[in-house]
Amino acid sequence: MATLKYFSGRSLATLLLAAFIAAAGLTSVNIRSAWAVNPDEVLSDPVLEKRARNLSTGLRCMVCQNQSIDDSDADLARDLRLLVRERLVQGDTDEQVIDFLVDRYGEFVLLKPRLDQRTVILWSFPALILIVGIGVIWYSRRKAGGAPAPIAPLSEEETKRLEKLLDGQ
Structure with a gap:
């Protein structure tokens, strides 16, 4: 905690x-629900x-959109799981199965x-956000690091009112 005194x-x-x-942004939480595979x-x-x-x-x-077909109970997810297994049994490579589904x-x-x-x-967006964030922090530090605005001296009337208030205590 000794280093925190500098901030x-x-x-x-x-x-x-x-x-x-x-x-x-950098962590990937992998919370697995029960697989929906029946x-x-x-496959044997x-x-x-x-x-x-x-x-x-x-x-x-495609129904749930934030779940993999392995985790989803949707009918379309089941159809996709069966399609993947069917293509693998036919002898397709993993890349061929992916290409088929993407097509x-x-x-x-x-x-x-x-x-x-x-x-x-899409892939460069995190780096872009990081660069923009660093730029904003750098700019705000640079702007805050300038000389503070000079404080105008009190007028005679303000000085008298201040002395009057201080004497009253």
Whole structure:
């Protein structure tokens, strides 16, 4: 705590806010609900089933939108899980399955979009926000670091009123 004495209340609050924002943006909380995969969907080949699960966790449920198809109970998510398993049984690679689903449903089906010309802004947005935040902090520090405005001296009338108030106590 000895290092905190060098920070004013405002700069410490700014520093803590920046640390919170950075931590929130960089961490990935992986809270898993019970998988929605039904026992009749599970493949008998454990290697294929593991591949199917890995693919399913990266695919978005088009109904729920913030859940993977592995976590969703929606009918469409079930259909997508079955489609993934069907394509794997037919011998498709993981990339071929992903490409098939992207061709059919669009890039939105991926929970983590690929980096390409259309998504470069999406992927660069966190860095852009960080740069803007650093710029705002730098500008506010620079502006606050200037000389304080001079204090105008009291007029004779104000000086007399002040002396009168102080004498009255």
